[in-house]
Amino acid sequence: MNKKNLNRVIAISVIWLGGIGLTWIFGSLKSPESLNKLGDFLAGVFAPIAFPWLILGYIQQGKQLDQNTRALEQQEKALNLQIEEMRESVKQ
Template structure:
């Protein structure tokens, strides 16, 4: 529960206490006014009240206690406003919690997709999947995670280009063994980079940081 809600509820109790105090003060004033009258005047007032009609008695009571009714009406309005504000604040907190849960689920889904794509050597399908995952990560994570994923995607793309070059050289009439060997060595370097534990740990740490703290 937020501090604002607790503060408003504390004010609600203060309003009630203030209304009770004002009501008591008004009753004391009425008692003092009645006690300040001389006995003959008191008996005269009581006699007039006895001889008055029901409507007149009602008017007298309403006039005497009207200030108390006004005080409690104001307190009721203030409490209702506080209750509406509390309900709005709780709804906003609920919406925020729902949003963070959904965001966590989406980020965890991206993490699982990244692990799946990077689990094997690059293929055309995995390259396309990694590109889509990188685009999704750009919407769900900060700038650091998409940046790391783009590095992996560029390696996937370079691996595919080198693979095409090797195939082209192998189909040539005159096979350039040295060129093929260079491209194969480059492919091996790419695979080593992709499966380097340091690079993987850097990516995992960046993604787990957002899973622990959903806000950007």
């Protein structure tokens, strides 16, 4: 995983949650009256920071697929070399 992207997403999350916390404390907001309202509030708070984490996971998965593809190509080359060696040994 790219440390630069990870640090950016962490910074975005911390700034977002810090801003929400400061708004909650200094904005004289009152607590939700019911669990339903609390759930709606929490969904609204955490949904925007879920998207950068989703994108980061997608990028990471793409990089891992590239690495796996390269490893499989290397294995294919090694197997082809073994096949050629076996053919040569059978000819002899």
